[in-house]
Amino acid sequence: MSVAKKEYKRITVKTLVDMKANGEKISMLTAYDYTMAKIVDGAGIDVILVGDSASNVMAGHETTLPITLDQMIYHASSVIRAIDRCLVVVDLPFGSYQSDPKEALRSAIRIMKESGAHSVKMEGGREIKESIKRILNAGIPVMGHLGLTPQSIYKFGTYTVRAKEEKEAADLIEDAKMLERIGCFGIVLEKIPAKLAKQVAESVSIPIIGIGAGPDVDGQVLVLHDMLGMTHEFNPRFLRRYMNLYEEMTTAISQYVEDVKSVDFPNESEKY
């Protein structure tokens, strides 16, 4: 299927809202380091999310809870040094915004000042409304995150689909409308029924970016290492793998080991 794709020199939060209004889908991927971000930006992605999934993907933790604000700033500043065109959104990590609005603003300011990022993302709805407002009032663009919110994994108990029940679905729609009303520039909807995601996307004018939320939203986000097939133990239905880098890298590294052991590497032309 051919797609509408306008050329943008630089993506801003305003560009994303315009894209939704024009019916152009938004592409978003995670990245956590300079080299990967350079490739992702160069390939034409609209948004890079420096996700707190770095806690899993980069650091090997079981959940996103352990990653710190300092570590997020380190990842974000590496990404910022790499990009020319895309918008960079950085997750406020668990514990950096839940206690009170002043603490939330201090954390967001540190991310913006110390990494050079363009915006922040926060998980939650009404319960963090005052913190979001405080950050927005300081001129920092905020993206919301509803549905499955991994920072609350110990409250949910599982990573299964959220908002299947009527009450949770109604609350989610209310939260999305509230996030739009107070000035968020977009919302990530994670792992909810496609029908509900469509309803949310139709109820607000800010972009809805889905992950496991079906096709009828304004854009899609995936974790880079998952879509490249570098991880292989995580197999949710929503994940499309575009490569099998786990296998390709394993083959290449095994070959290198063999070449070193057999003194095939380095050869005549590879020495000085």
Ligand code: KIV
């Ligand atoms: O941290 C992350 O990678 C995310 C995406 C799953 C949306 O929040």
